[in-house]
Amino acid sequence: MKIYRYLYYNLFLLWLKKKDEPENAHINAVITITFLLYTNLMSIPLSLVAIFKNEIIAIPEINTNVKIWIAIFLIGVGILNYMLLGRKREHNKIVTEFMASSKRIKRNSFYYTLLYIVTSLSIPFYIFFFTTPC
Secondary structure (H helix, E strand, O other), rough: OOHHHHHHHHHHHHHHHOOOOOOHHHHHHHHHOOOHHHHHHHHHHHHHHHOOOOOOOOOOOOHHHHHHHHHHHHHHHHHHHHHHOOOOOOOHHHHHHHHOOHHHHHHHHHHHHHHHHHHHHHHHHHHHHHOOOO
């Protein structure tokens, strides 16, 4: 859980650098971490399909019913992330916990966070653009 909180803290710092909305940085960090979590979960069956060239896990057709369940899942995970990370008390605990880190640790963790974001987004893009459909 500490890695998850540290990821939230680094995403918060990343959004805090944006000058036009620094007061919404904690909400943007929660939304970003929710989106990355969903992207990682969806990368698992996509990777299996790309590796084995057939569906091991049945990926359902995207009809209205599936879209509703995806939206419910995203909203539920977003609310859970907000409760665990973004509320004022939890947010302040996370900020005070990691604010005392050394400059070297903050710099390295920032690079790891950027690597996590790039990796999380590049796997689905790679599968979509560079693999052939079944």
